[in-house]
Amino acid sequence: MHQQEYRFTSFQEVVLxxxxxxxxxxxxxxxxxxxxxxxxxxxxEANPLMSIIYGENPxxxxxxxxxxxxxxxxxxxxxxxxxFILWLFxxxxxxxxxxxLLHLRWLLVVx
Numbered sequence: 001m002h003q004q005e006y007r008f009t010s011f012q013e014v015v016l017x018x019x020x021x022x023x024x025x026x027x028x029x030x031x032x033x034x035x036x037x038x039x040x041x042x043x044x045e046a047n048p049l050m051s052i053i054y055g056e057n058p059x060x061x062x063x064x065x066x067x068x069x070x071x072x073x074x075x076x077x078x079x080x081x082x083x084f085i086l087w088l089f090x091x092x093x094x095x096x097x098x099x100x101l102l103h104l105r106w107l108l109v110v111x
Contacts, residue, residue, distance in 0.1 A: 016089070020076070023093050024069045030100040031065040033107060042110045043103065 037043035038054055038061075045051040054061040079085060 016086070019089060019093050020073065023072075023089075023096055026093075026096050026100045027069055028066065030096070030103055031062060033100075034103050035062060037103065037107050037110075043106050 034043070034045070035054075035058065038045060039058065045054055050061065050064075053064055
């Protein structure tokens, strides 16, 4: 089954940009609170890939996490946006906000 290319209205573009900004802000906030928690041994990284990267060098962890968002912005220009991709983007926002809140909760429990 072939999906049609999705054409965004100007309102939908604004919403998509807001999702992207929310994802970026949440991701950067999560990067720094997670890095702080890891550095002070309050939490551990459950994601095996991120654990390996952080264990190799914490700077790599920050570079990887921070570089993800500009890379996503560039990829968004080249990906054929259809309804499936839009729903995946929404799901990513919900999951990232949830994980960030979980990380923040863990750190608040420590204090």
